[in-house]
Amino acid sequence: MSDEVILQVKDLKTYFTVDEGVVKAVDGVSFELHRGETLGIVGESGSGKSVTNLSIINLIPMPPGKIAGGQVLFHGKDMLTMSPNEIREIRGNKISMIFQDPMTSLNPFLRISTQMVETIVLHQGLSKEESKTKAIEMLKLAGIPAPEKRIDQYPHQFSGGMRQRVMIAMGLSCNPEILIADEPTSALDVTIQAQILELMQELTRRLGTAVILITHSLGVVAGMCNTICVMYAGRIVERGRTEEIFESPRHPYTMGLIRSVPRLDQETRGRLYSIPGQPPNVIDLPDCCPFYPRCDKVMDICKKKYPPTVPFEKEQSAACWLYAKEAQNA
Amino acid sequence: MPDHEILLDVRGLKMHFPIRTGFFSKAKNFIYAVDGVDFQVRKGETLGLVGESGCGKSTTARAIAQLYKPTAGEVYLNNLDLTKANGQELLAARKNMQMVFQDPYASLNPRMTAGDIIAEPIRIFKKNGLMEASKDEIDDRVEQLMEKVGLSRFFKNRYPHEFSGGQRQRIGIARALALNPELILCDEPVSALDVSIQSQILNLFRDLQDEFGLTYLFIAHDLSVIKYISTRVAVMYLGLIVEIADAGDLYKNPLHPYTEALLSAAPIPDPKIEAKRHRIILTGDVPSPDKQRPGCNFYDRCPKHMDICKKVRPALKETEPGHQVSCFLYHKPE
Ligand SMILES: Nc1ncnc2c1ncn2[C@@H]1O[C@H](COP(=O)(O)OP(=O)(O)OP(=O)(O)O)[C@@H](O)[C@H]1O
Ligand SMILES: Nc1ncnc2c1ncn2[C@@H]1O[C@H](COP(=O)(O)OP(=O)(O)OP(=O)(O)O)[C@@H](O)[C@H]1O
Ligand code: SF4
Ligand SMILES: [Mg+2]
Ligand SMILES: [Mg+2]
Numbered sequence: 001m002s003d004e005v006i007l008q009v010k011d012l013k014t015y016f017t018v019d020e021g022v023v024k025a026v027d028g029v030s031f032e033l034h035r036g037e038t039l040g041i042v043g044e045s046g047s048g049k050s051v052t053n054l055s056i057i058n059l060i061p062m063p064p065g066k067i068a069g070g071q072v073l074f075h076g077k078d079m080l081t082m083s084p085n086e087i088r089e090i091r092g093n094k095i096s097m098i099f100q101d102p103m104t105s106l107n108p109f110l111r112i113s114t115q116m117v118e119t120i121v122l123h124q125g126l127s128k129e130e131s132k133t134k135a136i137e138m139l140k141l142a143g144i145p146a147p148e149k150r151i152d153q154y155p156h157q158f159s160g161g162m163r164q165r166v167m168i169a170m171g172l173s174c175n176p177e178i179l180i181a182d183e184p185t186s187a188l189d190v191t192i193q194a195q196i197l198e199l200m201q202e203l204t205r206r207l208g209t210a211v212i213l214i215t216h217s218l219g220v221v222a223g224m225c226n227t228i229c230v231m232y233a234g235r236i237v238e239r240g241r242t243e244e245i246f247e248s249p250r251h252p253y254t255m256g257l258i259r260s261v262p263r264l265d266q267e268t269r270g271r272l273y274s275i276p277g278q279p280p281n282v283i284d285l286p287d288c289c290p291f292y293p294r295c296d297k298v299m300d301i302c303k304k305k306y307p308p309t310v311p312f313e314k315e316q317s318a319a320c321w322l323y324a325k326e327a328q329n330a
Numbered sequence: 331m332p333d334h335e336i337l338l339d340v341r342g343l344k345m346h347f348p349i350r351t352g353f354f355s356k357a358k359n360f361i362y363a364v365d366g367v368d369f370q371v372r373k374g375e376t377l378g379l380v381g382e383s384g385c386g387k388s389t390t391a392r393a394i395a396q397l398y399k400p401t402a403g404e405v406y407l408n409n410l411d412l413t414k415a416n417g418q419e420l421l422a423a424r425k426n427m428q429m430v431f432q433d434p435y436a437s438l439n440p441r442m443t444a445g446d447i448i449a450e451p452i453r454i455f456k457k458n459g460l461m462e463a464s465k466d467e468i469d470d471r472v473e474q475l476m477e478k479v480g481l482s483r484f485f486k487n488r489y490p491h492e493f494s495g496g497q498r499q500r501i502g503i504a505r506a507l508a509l510n511p512e513l514i515l516c517d518e519p520v521s522a523l524d525v526s527i528q529s530q531i532l533n534l535f536r537d538l539q540d541e542f543g544l545t546y547l548f549i550a551h552d553l554s555v556i557k558y559i560s561t562r563v564a565v566m567y568l569g570l571i572v573e574i575a576d577a578g579d580l581y582k583n584p585l586h587p588y589t590e591a592l593l594s595a596a597p598i599p600d601p602k603i604e605a606k607r608h609r610i611i612l613t614g615d616v617p618s619p620d621k622q623r624p625g626c627n628f629y630d631r632c633p634k635h636m637d638i639c640k641k642v643r644p645a646l647k648e649t650e651p652g653h654q655v656s657c658f659l660y661h662k663p664e
Contacts, residue, residue: 159618160383189383190551190553191595193595193597194595195612195613198611217597217599218599219604220597222599223598223601223607246599257526260525260528261525261528262554262555262558263599264557264593268558271533272529272533275529275530278496278527279527
């Protein structure tokens with residue numbers, strides 16, 4: 001991972017208008033991604049992980065969605081104000097995305113070869129033959145046996161794990177600078193998951209790709225990511241280097257999350273720690289700490305104002321009143 | 331082990347699903363979803379069942395519950411063979427055996443209120459003359475059950491869509507408890523839930539077991555969850571059980587190469603440990619259950635396979651006290 005920032009998300013806000021009101025799915029998210037970095041995004045279901053990343057590559061359905069504010073700077077240029085042509089130039093080429101369900105992004109009626117060659121021709125200006133050679137090479141890297149034979153098959157002729165590998169091969173075939181992977185392995189089995197994660201790590205090491213990895217598995221982020229963002233109710237509530245987050249989590253939600261998973265490498269006797277209550281309803285959230293109804297350290301101020309983001313050593317920071325000086329003064 | 335009372339005894343259970351190959355072809359093919367499993371569940375314990383997606387865990391549970399008619403084998407619940415029981419006997423046996431399902435969204439009838447869903451098993455029993463209960467008694471019981479699983483009784487008249495995933499799973503658990511069963515077959519009851527809700531529900535299962543002396547067959551694919559909840563663990567691969575042992579023993583001393591790979595591949599939420607771990611990366615894909623193999627089902631992916639493994643199917647045998655494994659590394663073929 002280098003110091004060069006290639007993607008900068010600044011105060012991103014993505015809202016959806018639904019019958020019941022406005023869903024502030026992403027409400028002021030900011031982060032930076034460096035060349036070669038693997039950034040993990042974790043958080044409760046509905047906390048805005050997918051919407052954040054769909055906003056980055058301009059794939060939010062509008063309506064009902066709307067980018068209500070912010071900037072997404074890719075090499076300093078705001079993707080939110082680019083023309084559709086400029087975006088298409090970047091998407092699938094410089095930034096590619098692996099979706100949770102491979103079937104949603106593979107066309108079931110087209111051979112894998114057709115789909116891959118098309119993308120490579122379009123984005124890299126190679127000839128058809130050159131593109132096919134490149135596609136086969138990527139499938140091989142992705143661990144598909146006999147790729148020169150299998151490349152002419154249709155998606156349904158592959159197993160779930162192999163389709164996921166095809167997606168990864170496609171995602172990486174244009175040497176993207178950024179790979180966004182939304183739960184790339186959660187539909188897979190542990191043993192296949194290990195294969196795929198190993199492969200992603202290997203490829204990103206070799207090609208220097210930066211990765212945004214969305215997952216609900218704390219185990220996966222612990223093994224894969226340099227840095228972590230923890231999302232709750234549309235905002236990043238804590239971020240930091242992976243070791244910092246696991247060693248000294250600051251936000252009560254992060255602390256709870258880490259404590260509530262049973263561990264394979266430890267004996268857990270008696271009851272598990274658990275965060276009480278339910279995930280928040282993100283429709284018409286009041287401007288307070290969205291975690292306060294479930295927080296065991298809640299104070300008066302938490303119910304009145306959204307907490308400021310407080311920096312700690314190195315790169316860690318957390319949005320929580322426990323650490324904000326003003327809490328005492330308020 | 332005579333000191334353990336056996337509640338559920340599964341013997342040679344097979345569940346083969348017929349599939350048609352072509353529209354006009356008569357020749358039948360089969361999915362050998364469960365292909366001969368033997369295990370016992372002791373009174374008061376939790377037997378965890380783990381394995382890859384598609385290995386036959388749900389099918390095993392459904393065949394035990396007689397939601398499917400097993401192709402072969404016997405299922406004894408308190409010494410009654412359910413596969414041979416008649417309709418009335420089966421209904422009576424249901425009192426002792428209930429199921430909780432994976433998907434808290436699909437498993438509850440959207441047009442019934444939470445209260446009616448929980449009361450349904452009682453009403454069915456009453457209708458069939460197996461139980462007497464007045465309307466007030468049923469109401470009281472529903473409220474008592476809701477409280478037990480951590481739902482406010484004021485939610486009684488709400489519909490499933492008005493509840494969160496975790497709350498719906500609580501409704502499913504309350505329904506399973508309604509008839510005071512001895513055994514609950516739990517099919518991935520926490521897999522669809524967020525991490526923060528998962529631990530609430532796992533605690534609930536433990537508390538209810540302590541309070542009512544319940545016995546669980548607990549299916550999950552998350553090895554840490556299985557480790558936490560189980561007394562003993564059975565590992566399944568492609569329609570067969572490959573290893574059974576006490577939970578502590580299995581995790582410390584896995585014998586079957588598949589169990590070993592599974593344990594080594596499960597991610598651990600600690601970056602320091604992850605950085606140093608050695609993973610056994612299996613090659614190849616999960617094979618499909620549409621054919622029976624003469625040898626070990628794990629042969630193609632097994633890093634330790636031998637010649638014999640391709641030819642003969644290893645039986646599940648006890649190699650150490652309380653530890654059964656089906657692998658020729660540990661016992662010779664008959
Ligand atoms: N097309 C849409 N219309 C209306 N609301 C939407 C739409 N897409 C997303 N949302 C809402 O935005 C919020 C954030 O959703 P998002 O998909 O980003 O969650 P997530 O963190 O990815 O969750 P998961 O872990 O379940 O994938 C949710 O409340 C969701 O219901
Ligand atoms: N009703 C059915 N008809 C035909 N095949 C079936 C049927 N039910 C299950 N199968 C097949 O039997 C095999 C075992 O399925 P099962 O649902 O028992 O697996 P599982 O271990 O529960 O997997 P998961 O972890 O994905 O829930 C699979 O190949 C599945 O496709
Ligand atoms: S701001 Fe308050 S309620 Fe929110 S996490 Fe911090 S202490 Fe808890
Ligand atoms: Mg998502
Ligand atoms: Mg299942």
